[in-house]
Amino acid sequence: MRQTTKRSLKLTYDLFSRVKTGDFEYIYRGAFTQNLTRKILSLAESNLQRFVDKSSLQNRIYFIMVEGLQNVTRHQEPTNDSKSEHAGIFAIQKVENRYIITTGNTIVNTKVDSLKQRLEKVNNLDREELKKLHREILSTGELSDKGGAGLGLIEMARRSGNRLTFDFEYIDLYWSYFYLQTEIPSRTYARDAAEELEESNAMRDIKHLNHILDKKDILLNFNGSFNQNNILSLLSIIKGQMRVNKSAKKVYYIMVEMLQNISKHGNFHEENTDGNPGIFYLGQTEDEYVLTSGNYIPNEYVADVKERLDIINDMDSNELNEYFNKILLDQNVIDPKKTGLGFVDMRLKSSRKIAYDFKEIDDKYSFFTLQTSVQIN
Amino acid sequence: MEALIIKATEDTPEIIFDPENEVFEISNVSLPENAIEFYAPVLDWLKKYMKNPLPKTVFNFNIEYLNTASSKQIFELIFLIDKINEHSDVLIRWHYDAIDEDMKSLGVRFTHLVKVKFELVEYEKDEEEEEDDFEF
Numbered sequence: 001m002r003q004t005t006k007r008s009l010k011l012t013y014d015l016f017s018r019v020k021t022g023d024f025e026y027i028y029r030g031a032f033t034q035n036l037t038r039k040i041l042s043l044a045e046s047n048l049q050r051f052v053d054k055s056s057l058q059n060r061i062y063f064i065m066v067e068g069l070q071n072v073t074r075h076q077e078p079t080n081d082s083k084s085e086h087a088g089i090f091a092i093q094k095v096e097n098r099y100i101i102t103t104g105n106t107i108v109n110t111k112v113d114s115l116k117q118r119l120e121k122v123n124n125l126d127r128e129e130l131k132k133l134h135r136e137i138l139s140t141g142e143l144s145d146k147g148g149a150g151l152g153l154i155e156m157a158r159r160s161g162n163r164l165t166f167d168f169e170y171i172d173l174y175w176s177y178f179y180l181q182t183e184i185p186s187r188t189y190a191r192d193a194a195e196e197l198e199e200s201n202a203m204r205d206i207k208h209l210n211h212i213l214d215k216k217d218i219l220l221n222f223n224g225s226f227n228q229n230n231i232l233s234l235l236s237i238i239k240g241q242m243r244v245n246k247s248a249k250k251v252y253y254i255m256v257e258m259l260q261n262i263s264k265h266g267n268f269h270e271e272n273t274d275g276n277p278g279i280f281y282l283g284q285t286e287d288e289y290v291l292t293s294g295n296y297i298p299n300e301y302v303a304d305v306k307e308r309l310d311i312i313n314d315m316d317s318n319e320l321n322e323y324f325n326k327i328l329l330d331q332n333v334i335d336p337k338k339t340g341l342g343f344v345d346m347r348l349k350s351s352r353k354i355a356y357d358f359k360e361i362d363d364k365y366s367f368f369t370l371q372t373s374v375q376i377n
Numbered sequence: 378m379e380a381l382i383i384k385a386t387e388d389t390p391e392i393i394f395d396p397e398n399e400v401f402e403i404s405n406v407s408l409p410e411n412a413i414e415f416y417a418p419v420l421d422w423l424k425k426y427m428k429n430p431l432p433k434t435v436f437n438f439n440i441e442y443l444n445t446a447s448s449k450q451i452f453e454l455i456f457l458i459d460k461i462n463e464h465s466d467v468l469i470r471w472h473y474d475a476i477d478e479d480m481k482s483l484g485v486r487f488t489h490l491v492k493v494k495f496e497l498v499e500y501e502k503d504e505e506e507e508e509d510d511f512e513f
Contacts, residue, residue: 345445
């Protein structure tokens with residue numbers, strides 16, 4: 001039986017602590033399809049509804065997400081290899097009162113210059129000029145070969161009221177990687193130096209993160225508060241995105257347990273109004289899917305949970321099955337959540353041991369990381 | 378006895394226990410946060426049905442996904458059904474997707490824990506139903 005190394009679990013808290021309580025960060029990496037786009041939007045939408053009061057702002061954010069996702073879907077170049085550095089990315093981050101939406105996709109080097117020019121052109125226009133250009137393109141009906149005419153970029157700039165931040169990263173002789181970032185709500189039109197700096201920080205931050213996620217083969221990362229609504233959206237993304245096979249079913253089942261663990265138990269300093277803070281990410285290596293979750297746990301529970309995990313990890317499959325049956329048959333157990341049934345179930349479904357880590361945060365709470373994997377067949 | 382009809386939601390199953398039409402079925406997904414609360418009225422209904430069951434009852438369990446909290450509650454249902462079986466003729470048909478070995482093994486697990494007749498029914502999902510997606 002494979003043991004996941006402890007070291008890789010340290011990453012979880014590093015990723016988690018990037019995001020302040022009350023904020024969120026949601027990242028998807030991989031191939032983009034129409035159907036996936038719909039599901040990503042529904043997850044983002046359910047998060048936005050909880051945070052953004054003004055529906056006009058919600059609509060603008062939503063619009064920019066749709067436009068960004070369509071750009072990635074439409075422009076992702078059909079590379080023949082499946083190198084993960086070519087994977088598309090979509091990220092939405094809430095940082096205090098700002099929403100940062102980033103998309104990334106590969107682009108052939110020969111197209112970089114013309115795209116750069118278009119972006120710079122859009123960035124140099126003011127509100128009125130953007131409006132005018134938009135009208136002009138619509139009336140002349142000039143379309144690019146991808147049906148875009150740069151209208152998308154103009155609209156994104158108009159709706160965000162901000163410059164589009166962008167970056168091209170050289171991959172090899174043929175490919176570059178194109179990042180596009182939009183921020184909402186708008187800043188004052190004449191931006192000061194601090195705002196400029198923040199902008200370039202946000203871009204550097206997401207590029208850095210994308211490289212880490214790439215190195216760890218992470219496809220999906222959700223960092224924020226977990227409640228049943230978010231959980232159902234995350235599950236529907238996974239369900240829609242994975243080819244239906246034995247491993248996908250197992251990933252789904254284990255995800256349910258991990259995510260509901262966070263929403264049920266992961267409260268932190270009674271701030272549990274709208275879900276519990278936590279992180280979940282799904283990675284894929286050559287031969288397995290790796291599932292990782294992290295959340296807070298009161299210090300007084302750590303010893304118990306640790307002991308339960310050790311006992312369950314030491315069981316062989318017969319013992320696991322017997323334990324499962326015992327819980328089912330025990331009429332005194334009304335609510336199985338404190339029995340470790342979820343852990344037993346994870347072990348049976350993954351046929352792996354559960355890797356875990358506890359990191360003390362303050363005198364009341366620790367950060368609890370849980371990781372298991374499912375073989376790809 | 379009045380039928381019990383609960384419509385499916387995104388995370389709870391559809392339940393139709395209808396003695397008049399002889400339909401007893403649980404379908405869709407069962408992922409509620411609070412499984413005890415969700416299944417309480419279902420268990421209550423079965424306890425009443427137990428007093429005066431039809432001569433023959435066939436229960437169809439056709440669940441696509443369930444969380445462990447639900448599996449405990451589903452077993453509570455099966456435990457009651459097992460009691461109904463002491464006074465009348467009962468069959469449980471446990472449906473599972475051919476690729477879902479865990480749903481199959483849960484069915485098998487239940488057969489070892491109760492006496493009621495179990496039929497494991499494997500089905501294959503129509504590929505056409507799947508949406509236009511591909512792997513990561």
